[in-house]
């Protein structure tokens with residue numbers, strides 16, 4: 485028994501020690517766990533903060549991008565506005581250049597203005613040809629436009645719409661300023677016209693009535709224009725040399741039946757055009773939708789023949805006739821680049837597929853009128869108040 489007591493005592497001691505040891509381990513582990521928990525709590529808080537910050541950042545970025553998009557929009561609008569202004573400035577520059585041509589280039593630059601001389605030489609050459617004259621004249625007219633080679637702005641007039649042209653026979657230049665006026669200004673040459681501002685150095689000619697639109701034509705010393713009456717359209721032929729009414733005739737389309745010949749220039753009821761073959765009239769009726777062509781006798785004002793060109797009236801701004809081929813020029817309501825998009829040849833020698841797509845050199849406004857001069861192969865254009873010459877390059881029609 486006595487030996488069992490110390491044994492038991494030491495056992496209890498060992499057990500107690502073991503318990504202490506165990507307790508210590510537990511305490512240690514608990515502390516570690518607590519520390520880990522604390523740290524996890526911190527991580528959690530931090531990740532929460534990061535999330536919030538990220539969300540905030542995302543929001544800010546979205547707002548920033550939205551702002552950027554808006555800025556981009558306004559910038560684009562600004563650029564477009566600037567583009568229009570640059571166009572205007574360019575136009576002004578062209579005009580100023582025309583007024584003050586650079587000296588060393590005068591000879592080159594005035595070639596388009598000084599066409600009278602060129603034409604005289606050509607006529608002389610033709611006269612030298614003698615008997616071949618009649619023959620070559622028939623052959624002369626197999627031309628089709630291949631491109632618009634050059635342009636030159638000659639003057640600025642007050643009115644956005646109007647017409648200017650040159651009589652192929654007399655070389656005199658006529659300016660029809662506006663769409664419902666009765667005073668034509670006559671200049672003795674293109675050089676005279678371009679040398680002075682406005683209508684200075686011109687002879688005003690008063691017509692017996694108002695012209696309507698920009699459909700007037702000058703041919704062989706006569707002005708031809710269409711007067712819109714209450715129920716009929718009248719073609720007036722006026723002698724520009726001695727200032728007398730030479731003739732008048734009723735145009736065979738009733739006022740109630742007719743529509744403006746080009747939708748973008750609604751003032752023009754009938755567009756008269758002169759080319760190497762004579763006098764033409766372009767018009768549109770309610771039934772046809774497309775532009776019609778009539779060949780007119782310049783002496784008697786009789787209509788000799790009529791065609792439906794199949795060229796739509798919609799979005800057309802003007803047209804001109806070269807060598808019996810009608811070229812209809814189209815644009816958009818907000819003016820962009822004018823282009824020839826429909827062609828009609830009375831001899832069927834040129835089809836729309838063969839005709840080149842012709843773009844006018846630069847974008848200004850809307851062409852109010854385009855008048856072809858057969859001797860110079862040039863177009864006299866009125867573009868938003870600017871009077872422009874376009875020089876054409878020609879090629880031969882494919883004869884079948």
Ligand SMILES: *[C@@H]1O[C@H](CO)[C@@H](O)[C@H](O)[C@H]1NC(C)=O
Pocket residue numbers: 641642643661662682683
């Ligand atoms: C042309 O017409 C416009 C508008 O009717 C006018 O303001 C301008 O003075 C005219 N120009 C000339 C040279 O007569």
Ligand SMILES: *[C@@H]1O[C@H](CO)[C@@H](O)[C@H](O)[C@H]1NC(C)=O
Pocket residue numbers: 723726728
């Ligand atoms: C005007 O000229 C034409 C032909 O050139 C002539 O027939 C007419 O009689 C002339 N008129 C006047 C009033 O001189």
